[in-house]
Amino acid sequence: MKIHSSVFSISDIYSATRAAGMRDVHAQVIQRGSRTRDRAFDVKLSGTSTRLQNPGTGPRDDIEHAATWDEWGMFINALFDLDSDAIIGQYPNQAIFDEVTDYRFEALTAPYQHPNHKFDYDISVGCQACKFCDAQFDHIRLHTATKELAKR
Numbered sequence: 764m765k766i767h768s769s770v771f772s773i774s775d776i777y778s779a780t781r782a783a784g785m786r787d788v789h790a791q792v793i794q795r796g797s798r799t800r801d802r803a804f805d806v807k808l809s810g811t812s813t814r815l816q817n818p819g820t821g822p823r824d825d826i827e828h829a830a831t832w833d834e835w836g837m838f839i840n841a842l843f844d845l846d847s848d849a850i851i852g853q854y855p856n857q858a859i860f861d862e863v864t865d866y867r868f869e870a871l872t873a874p875y876q877h878p879n880h881k882f883d884y885d886i887s888v889g890c891q892a893c894k895f896c897d898a899q900f901d902h903i904r905l906h907t908a909t910k911e912l913a914k915r
Contacts (some may be wrong), residue, residue, distance in 0.1 A: 782841030
């Protein structure tokens with residue numbers, strides 16, 4: 764995941780892996796330059812998912828378990844608490860992240876995370892909703908909000 768910020772450092776990213784009481788979540792971080800902020804980071808999280816990380820085009824000998832969707836959310840939320848104007852992955856700012864995740868990560872802590880979401884479109888809420896818990900993700904609103912920001 765690409766992260767752009769003028770506020771936080773590599774140590775802040777490592778600290779965010781312990782946000783909300785998370786354990787066994789670890790980050791691999793590479794700092795780079797950014798055209799939009801002072802710094803950019805490439806971050807790969809490992810965590811407690813039963814799924815293995817996607818190695819992309821990289822080596823396949825050290826593949827760890829991926830972080831869950833909730834672990835990523837708690838991690839992202841902790842970073843947005845430091846810099847609400849950071850660009851974190853597909854989220855152009857904290858307000859949009861909170862809105863499209865239905866504010867799930869404002870109070871979620873590790874013991875209450877759901878380990879394996881199954882998202883399907885739910886017409887009653889108008890977005891993707893997990894079949895097993897109250898998690899929601901509105902990718903249509905994310906797309907719309909991102910386009911609106913690009914027009915400014």
